[in-house]
Amino acid sequence: MKIARRSFLAGSLASGALTSLGCSAAPARAPKGGALVHVMGTIHRRHRTSTPYSLAVFKEAVRKAAPDVILTEIPPQRAERALREFRETGTIQEPRTRVFPEYTDVIFPLAEELGFRILGTAAWTSEIAQSRRAALKRIQDDPARADQWAEHRAATRAFAREVAGRSDDPEFIHTDAFDALVKASREPYARHFDADLGAGGWTQINAAHNALIHAALDTITGKGKRALITFGTAHKYKIRESLAYRQDIALQDTQALFG
Numbered sequence: 001m002k003i004a005r006r007s008f009l010a011g012s013l014a015s016g017a018l019t020s021l022g023c024s025a026a027p028a029r030a031p032k033g034g035a036l037v038h039v040m041g042t043i044h045r046r047h048r049t050s051t052p053y054s055l056a057v058f059k060e061a062v063r064k065a066a067p068d069v070i071l072t073e074i075p076p077q078r079a080e081r082a083l084r085e086f087r088e089t090g091t092i093q094e095p096r097t098r099v100f101p102e103y104t105d106v107i108f109p110l111a112e113e114l115g116f117r118i119l120g121t122a123a124w125t126s127e128i129a130q131s132r133r134a135a136l137k138r139i140q141d142d143p144a145r146a147d148q149w150a151e152h153r154a155a156t157r158a159f160a161r162e163v164a165g166r167s168d169d170p171e172f173i174h175t176d177a178f179d180a181l182v183k184a185s186r187e188p189y190a191r192h193f194d195a196d197l198g199a200g201g202w203t204q205i206n207a208a209h210n211a212l213i214h215a216a217l218d219t220i221t222g223k224g225k226r227a228l229i230t231f232g233t234a235h236k237y238k239i240r241e242s243l244a245y246r247q248d249i250a251l252q253d254t255q256a257l258f259g
Contacts, residue, residue, distance in 0.1 A: 039251065041170075041233030068225040075124055121209065124205070173233050
């Protein structure tokens with residue numbers, strides 16, 4: 001069973017479509033043959049320096065999830081290149097992949113041991129990133145938009161205060177409370193700047209990520225598989241909102257992997 005593209009994209013783009021998604025609720029049971037899905041927020045380079053969410057902690061959580069497939073924050077073609085490099089040399093030089101230690105140090109090595117597949121499901125491109133940086137610079141330098149920029153920055157600072165001291169706590173990260181804080185912090189950014197940022201806008205890039213995620217899940221639906229989705233913590237609430245519209249999967253309690 002495949003979810004209609006129109007349904008999940010509409011849900012992903014709608015504001016306030018869902019409230020609580022039960023990040024830390026009891027594990028849901030999938031329909032017959034449906035995929036069991038964990039959405040795990042990662043902290044990228046900070047995994048190397050964090051104690052509560054170290055690479056060792058991350059690795060143990062991946063083991064507990066026991067995935068058949070991992071959906072990564074790497075564009076599909078870049079993921080394929082990284083996989084070839086790792087198989088041939090045991091190292092990864094692909095530029096986008098190598099900046100994420102959760103992949104280079106944990107997921108790629110574990111794939112050989114545990115036998116799961118790695119799929120690229122990020123819509124990011126270097127062109128999108130460059131265009132976004134240039135647009136944000138224009139907005140920041142525009143006196144007519146000073147109030148918009150100030151509101152965005154105030155929301156970012158409020159988020160930093162709310163998560164201070166626990167932004168690398170994986171048990172806190174995988175709660176509805178954390179997702180609600182992230183969502184509130186991104187709201188002015190999306191409202192004021194989506195139209196300027198094009199494909200790099202917060203709403204647009206997350207919708208594009210989700211389209212790739214859903215396409216990947218379509219390849220395993222009905223087969224009783226376990227999927228682990230690994231994206232930066234800020235993207236997690238967008239992914240969970242989008243997945244909540246599917247009837248052929250069961251979102252799992254990712255917080256329990258860190259208990």
